Amino acid sequence: MKWINNKSFVALALVACVATPILLSKKQDGGDVRVEHADRRINIITPHNETIRREFGEAFQSWWKGKTGETVYVNWLTPGGTSEIRKILDGKYAAAEKVGDEGVGIDIFFGGGDYDFKQQGDKGHLAPLEVFAQHPEWFAQDVIPSAFTGETYYDKNKCWVGVCLSQFGICYNIDALKRRGLEPPTQWTDLADPRYFGGIALADPSKSGSVARAFEMLIQQQMHEALAGAKHRPGETRKQLEMRARSEGWDRGINLIQR
Template sequence: MFCHRVKTLCKIGVLLSLILLSRPVLAQHGELVMATTFSPGATAWIIQRWQTQPDSVTIRTLNRTSASLEQLLDTSNAENVDLILTSSPMLLQHLQEHQKLAPLEDIPQNSQRLVPESIRSTSVAVAISGFGLLINRSALAARHLPAPADWDDLMHPRYQGALLMSSPSRSDTNHLMIEALLQQKGWAQGWETLLASAGNLVTISSRSFGVADKIKSGLGVAGPVIDNYANLLLNDLHLTFSYFPQSAVSPTYVAVLKKSQHAAEARRFMRYLLSPEGQRILADANTGKYPVTPLSSDNPRAAQQAVLMNQPPLNYRLILKRQQLVQRMFDTAISFRLAQLKDAWRALHSAEARLKRPLPEIRSLLTRVPVDAANSENEAWLAQFDNKSFAEQQMMEWQLWFLNNQRQAINKLEELK
């Protein structure tokens, strides 16, 4: 009887959850609803300063993942969302292709040059960020480890069980960071770096800002993150952040929904963010970001802003074309087999330490991926991932491929004993 009641209550709970999720997003009178992929902490300062403006309207945020927002905004229940604040060009591309975004006019050139060409008609860049490593100095000292400075350092066996990372399928911010690595190092070497680093992971975080929170709590000593999440935590003296030497720039975009019931107010908020005052607020360390307009030379953040602004732009056309490939490859190679991956790397590190020499043949088995560089840029082949059956078939083949390579690596390691 008790079990029956518990099951009944669980069913009621699930039903209520589904009803709540299916309800429309309702805006109060004179209220802007802003859907955003950022954490509440990353938007609080901007909204707080906006509310001090004469005749400003209240802004309510919906903080969700890119995939969750994409799903929400594809439904009729999203009629009351007015604008989007995100660092995901993939989300904006999807919304534009589905005629969800309103066209924009008279956008300053210093802003639009940062926006991928395919979404310039509907999206505007209001701030920029960069990528780097957030480090817990106390946790680092407790393990007697040097501070890592770049992706290459994360591959070192000394960081075994010490690193944190998110998945590109869970975080578009993390996707852009991984694409920057793949584009800078090349497809094969980029995956070699990712797979070797993954052998040192504690876990895969479900959100990119979750990486920062877990490092703060001491779960790991370091992890790659975007600066605006890291900078908000740097009042903690145990934490430090350093940019990758070749950090790509990641703009923060604003777009207005075509069906916004407060389009004029939404555009006023966007213009405010691009105004001198709005840019000063975005230059404040409380946002963790940098404005799109150059800072004065006496500003302590001006030098890093200039470094980011001068980085070569990412190939967004390629990013959008192979989005599904990169996400599915990462999860198949790393997320879904993390425990086995860590065991294999632990065994390899132990063997190399015992033999006092590298084992390149075995490393190669653990760092190769089943898609070559040519196919990773072949638009006709990549387009097939829009077919769910094709994508699932590829993932099954990849799983077997990785399993076979790992078995070969373990067998070779056992032969060395």
């Protein structure tokens, strides 16, 4: 056996580094189906990361293959967060309207909050989903309700539907907390501790729908807690108490974000 010398090994490693992206680009997150061999192609614009894209993409490819016998290439379009996607969709539809085109070459908008989908639906950018007519039993109020605990799961025009439930949380570095003399945070208000100054990172809420949603939930929590702990003042009606409590909760939430 001949050993590969260091120079040859480095050269081989460089070739592998260059060739790997080229070979993988043939799939482009499309799972095991290559674009040139697929029977069909679906274009999906999304803010989701690769883990979520792969899980949903491969599951859909398997389901479609079993149902139709066809292979489908999932072409993921990932321009950034939901704010970037909104700008792209608005621009594409504006351009399509000028030339009389009905579509913009995108089949599915996958990911984001109900606000983003409501905006697109109000602009006429979304088409009614056939699944509501094909499986009305799925959307009974005791199965998948239209709304629950203040969250909307599908709109009245049936142009969009939520596909999963997710949670927001706080990820922290145990060693970094020890250096700052902090206990692990258990709620949003813990992050207002001055010892966290310069140690909290998050995406730009003007570009990330998830972070904007987290801020919204933070404010809603403060409003809920203010309402739960509010006490009547002399001569104050129930409606006045609720308005005052919500206003105080709003101020607390905004102040917490600013801190």
